[in-house]
Amino acid sequence: MILQRIEEIIFSGYKENVSGDIFELREDNKKAKCARAKIQKTGDVLVYKFDxxxxxxxxxxxxxxxxxxDISGVKSMADFLLFYIRKDRLFVIICNLKSGNRGNSADQVEAGKIFANFIVSTAQRMFQEDFKEIKPEFIPILYSSVPLFKVPTNPRKIPQNKIRNYISNDSQTDTCDLDAICH
Structure with a gap:
């Protein structure tokens, strides 16, 4: 019911249609060195792209x-927001695709978190009964063509608020397992 309620308040034009236990998110820019993210999950997920x-x-x-x-950086935003339910908890995965440098990655992740928090707060206000015990948990992930952040190999050892860096380029695309990072 939580995901249905979130889906009710966001304009459907921003929704990404994904299916299956493994799916890809794609960057539209044809020149991007990091053009896709590969996601694995077992439950239902809502994915939005606001750019x-x-x-x-x-x-x-x-x-x-x-x-x-139009002030520099004020409309900065992560590439994708994923809303995922796991063990009766709401996880918001803030996904960014970067070609080769960190750039404004931290700003985009923070903007994604603020915006997702607004969405969840609006859903809580509109559908109080369904959201009584819900407190969103935010997990930032970054796909890049080269490693930009040093991260442990075991996703369970990374604090949830730290960026998890996955690789995606012409020769390799790592898979982000939502069940492994949403613990």
Whole structure:
């Protein structure tokens, strides 16, 4: 019910249709050195990408945050937000794809966390009965063409608020196992 309620409040044009226990998220930029993320899961997941231009009322939405001014970095956002239920807990996986440098990765992850928190808080306000015991847990993941952050090989040993760095390039694409990181 939690995922259904979240899905009710977010415009469907931003939803990514994913299926199966293993799926890929793709970057639209054809020049990107890191163009995909590979995700594995057992339960249901909602995936949203907010840097695309869906149509609403037959008009293309060209501004992901039209209520914000165009100040450098103010509209920064992670590439994907994944909402995942595991053992009656709500996990929000903040997924970013970076080609070769950390750049504004930390800012994009933080913006994704703030935005996801707003979404969950709105769902809690609108559907209080369904969200009584729900407190979102945020897990940032980064896919990059080369290692940008040093991380232990065992995902269970990484604190949930630390960025997990996976590799994705022409010769290798690591798989992020949601069940392993949502513990």
């Amino acid at each position: 695309k231009f869906p149509k609403k009322d037959r008009k293309e939405i060209k501004d992901k945050f039209p209520f914000l001014n």
